[in-house]
Amino acid sequence: MTSRQCGAAMILCCLMMASISARAADGPASGVLATTVATRSISVADLIEAYGTARSASSGTQTISVMEPGRVVRILASPGQAVVRGAPLLDWEQSPAARQAWEQARTGSVLAAQQRAHMVLLLTHHLGTRDQLDQADKALADAQAAVDALKRTGADQANRTISAPADGTVLTIPVSQGDRLAAGAALATIMSSGGIVVTVGVDPARRLQLRVGQTATIMPVAGGTPVAGRVLRFDAILNPRTRLVNTDLAVAPADVLPGADYTAQIAVGMLQGWRAPHDAVLQDAAGTYLFQSLGRKAARVPVKVLATRGNVDIVSGALSPSARIIVDGAYQLSDGADFREAAP
Missing domain, CATH: 2.40.30.170 (Efflux pump adaptor protein, beta barrel domain)
Structure with missing residues (x-):
């Protein structure tokens, strides 16, 4: 090879190396490929x-009972059943002792009324005294009070049907057919x-x-x-x-x-805060944070998650409204790292 040919080969080699260097310089930019979204403030309901x-x-549950002893004759409803006001729940029979007490009170009242009437007649014929009439009045009042008290407990009804006091649902019937119960025992519980x-x-x-x-x-x-x-x-x-x-x-x-x-x-x-995609919000030993773009560099911003709505977090922090939030690729970045924004 002549000296001229050697020189030409060296020149060609230099040109090729320069071309390779130029291509390397014009190649892909350094940094993580990432996507970004605009930084926007948001107002949402604060929910517990x-x-x-x-x-x-x-206040919506009522226990039904009878203030006298007796026996459950028949059960007409079951737990879980919807009932209306007045619907039958069970049949109840008064105990013999309770019936006897009622008859004694009733007949005592009748007798007291007869004795008072007799005393009035005696007083009219001057055969009695005012004190005797007062005593008869007192005896009649006491006898009638006893009757009224027993009536309020339902003692005047030997047999009765216990009904729902309001529209609702039967929660419990803690008795069985044939049960003999004391006065005040629970027969049913109704939820209005x-x-x-x-x-x-x-x-x-x-x-x-x-x-x-x-x-x-x-x-x-x-x-x-x-x-x-x-x-x-x-x-x-x-x-x-x-x-x-x-x-x-x-x-x-x-x-x-x-x-x-x-x-x-x-x-x-x-809640007032910033809208951030859930994937953009990261966490490490130093706390919760996200990255915003400053030019082609990532800036770490500490944040606090106020709430989450689906795949969006509402965060508070010193975010710049003009900088964008880095989403995909954020986990590969560090504060001040270069990144490349993916084409939209």
Whole structure:
């Protein structure tokens, strides 16, 4: 090879190396490939989420009893049955001793009335005294008071049908046909139709945010249509079993099924924050954070998650409204790292 050819080869080699260097310089930019979204403020309802069960309110349950001894003749209803006011629950028969007490009181009243009438006649013929008439009046009043007291217990009815005092549902009938019971023994428990609540357990850390009358959205755990409710009352102590605060939500009786499980969202105010995709919000030993784009560099911003709505977090923090939030690829970044934004 001549010296001229050698020189040409060297020049060609240099040109090729320069071309390779130029291609490398013009190649892909360094940094993680990432997607971004605009930083936007958002206002949403502040919700307390809780779980619970539909049940009778403490003021909506009534225990039925008879204030005299007797026997259950026949049971006409069963637990879980819906009843209307006046619906028969069971037949009741007065005990012989109770019947005897009633007859004694009744005949005693009749006798006292006859004795008073006789005393009036004697006084008219000057054969009696005013004191004797006063004593007869007192005896009649006492006898009539005894009759009235027994009437209030139903003692004047040897046999009767015990009926539902209001529209509702039979919760319990703790007796059997033929049972002989003492006065005041429970015969049935009725849950009135207007006495149904959904009792949920609220995190004690959020109890101070509760107010009577706050609105709630209630959803059956098994699925179905959400129903509206409101806070009726809440406890001032923890439930010893669940370690939560029992909170009663008033609902329309037709909207819930006693004994069924429900979730509730109680609106306790409004939250102001930044809208961030859930994938953009990260966490490490230093706390919760996300990345915003400053030019082509990632800037770490500490945040606090206020609430989550689906795949979106509402966060607070010193975000720049003009910078974008880095989403996909954020987990590969560090503060000040370069990144490349993916094409939209």
